[in-house]
Amino acid sequence: MIELTPWDLLIASVLIILLAITSLVLQLNIAKQLVIAAIRNVIQLLLVGYILKLIFASNNLFLLALISMIMLLVAGYEINARQKYPLKRWTGFKIGTSALFLSSFTMAFMSLVVIISPTPWYTPQYAIPLLGMLLGNTMNGISLGMDKLNQSVYQQRLIIEQRLMLGQDYHEVIKDIRAESVRTGMIPIINSMAIAGIVSLPGMMTGQILSGTPPVEAVKYQILIFFLISAGTGFGIMLAVWMISKRLFDDRQRLNLEILQIKS
Amino acid sequence: MPELRVKNLNITAILADLSQSFDFIVPAGNCLGVTGPSGIGKSVFLKALADMIPHEGEVFLDDTACQTIPAPQWRQQVTLLPAESQWWAETVGEHFSHFDAGFFNSLGFKEEVMDWQIAHLSSGEKQRLACIRVLMNQPQALLLDEPTANLDKENRLLVESTIAVYQTLNQIPIIWISHDQEQLARVCQSVLILSKHHYEIKNCTNKGVV
Numbered sequence: 080m081i082e083l084t085p086w087d088l089l090i091a092s093v094l095i096i097l098l099a100i101t102s103l104v105l106q107l108n109i110a111k112q113l114v115i116a117a118i119r120n121v122i123q124l125l126l127v128g129y130i131l132k133l134i135f136a137s138n139n140l141f142l143l144a145l146i147s148m149i150m151l152l153v154a155g156y157e158i159n160a161r162q163k164y165p166l167k168r169w170t171g172f173k174i175g176t177s178a179l180f181l182s183s184f185t186m187a188f189m190s191l192v193v194i195i196s197p198t199p200w201y202t203p204q205y206a207i208p209l210l211g212m213l214l215g216n217t218m219n220g221i222s223l224g225m226d227k228l229n230q231s232v233y234q235q236r237l238i239i240e241q242r243l244m245l246g247q248d249y250h251e252v253i254k255d256i257r258a259e260s261v262r263t264g265m266i267p268i269i270n271s272m273a274i275a276g277i278v279s280l281p282g283m284m285t286g287q288i289l290s291g292t293p294p295v296e297a298v299k300y301q302i303l304i305f306f307l308i309s310a311g312t313g314f315g316i317m318l319a320v321w322m323i324s325k326r327l328f329d330d331r332q333r334l335n336l337e338i339l340q341i342k343s
Numbered sequence: 344m345p346e347l348r349v350k351n352l353n354i355t356a357i358l359a360d361l362s363q364s365f366d367f368i369v370p371a372g373n374c375l376g377v378t379g380p381s382g383i384g385k386s387v388f389l390k391a392l393a394d395m396i397p398h399e400g401e402v403f404l405d406d407t408a409c410q411t412i413p414a415p416q417w418r419q420q421v422t423l424l425p426a427e428s429q430w431w432a433e434t435v436g437e438h439f440s441h442f443d444a445g446f447f448n449s450l451g452f453k454e455e456v457m458d459w460q461i462a463h464l465s466s467g468e469k470q471r472l473a474c475i476r477v478l479m480n481q482p483q484a485l486l487l488d489e490p491t492a493n494l495d496k497e498n499r500l501l502v503e504s505t506i507a508v509y510q511t512l513n514q515i516p517i518i519w520i521s522h523d524q525e526q527l528a529r530v531c532q533s534v535l536i537l538s539k540h541h542y543e544i545k546n547c548t549n550k551g552v553v
Contacts, residue, residue, distance in 0.1 A: 240429075244393060
């Protein structure tokens, strides 16, 4: 494998700087966000590189559990960070984190124990990248599904109340919105499965091939990852959407928008 | 034959201006008008009776207390017709289980109405269709929030008579919000006059509220 020097990365960073300058000139208002994201990216990834080095060397279950918790909590927080009609802070964090935990951790655990079976099963070299990919994708899915759900409910609040007035049960009233929200959250992963190999080479597989793994071996891992991610994302979104839609109605089946932070 | 009984109903928590507790009965087959200045909270009051907002006190349909049965079941029996109706599907027909010729014809619609686009309906058509939708639900009590506000005189009388026929047939109690004193005199036996922190119920004759 050809190793990259700091100079190689510096050359690549010139491209980002060029993009930032162009967007400043064209007044696109993304220069600041772009530069901050790029700097965060460098710091976070370098840090994680060294932390992974440590963890791989120690092969310690408690250290792994600790790092998994941090990953979970950050992803749980980020789910609610860019919502149009976010849930109240604590509610959103609780729902997001528990949906993420139940889906991603189950998938990661299952695939480690049943499918990949390294010894020990928690070998960090397998566990951490796997969990990371699951958490990242599930987080995106839940975040999109939640955004769609909250936005639809808020915009259709009068219709929802009208249907409740006619004596319809809340399950029936929210059914279509629920389905739409799950569909929205699943679009990215379904798209990337559909085009994988034809339009794009998935990132993980690309990485493995670059580091010298035979393509067919890399493909097998990629297929496994796609299936895990789809299942994890799908179940995670359903969990989150069901938990939220239950809380959107009170015990007398009245629409309860109090759980949203409405920006007026 | 159901009667609607309101006992110690209080919605101060929602509307600070309505601190009074409501206690009254609407007997089977009777209609109670509700009137009062705009913005006083007549619609909110009706929503409380349909259990659409949190409230203190209790509402009974005969001996059945609202809180003792599931909310959807209560709303099927004590149905609120809101001032502005909402429609969730593309065509009229998708909002009805079937075409009930009796109700549709009496409000001036033929069967082709089922294929009409919701987006093309006038506010008057929506109001008449919303009225049919509520009546086809077979309510045991009706809560009407200005059900004829968008209608011309002819359609106003059509709606009144359709509701009257259903009421006579099923002997249901009705609570009817209206700003139209003549209409209240036509349809109600008594009128609840709502004001801040206070209300009174007066009898109604053909000549108006006394």
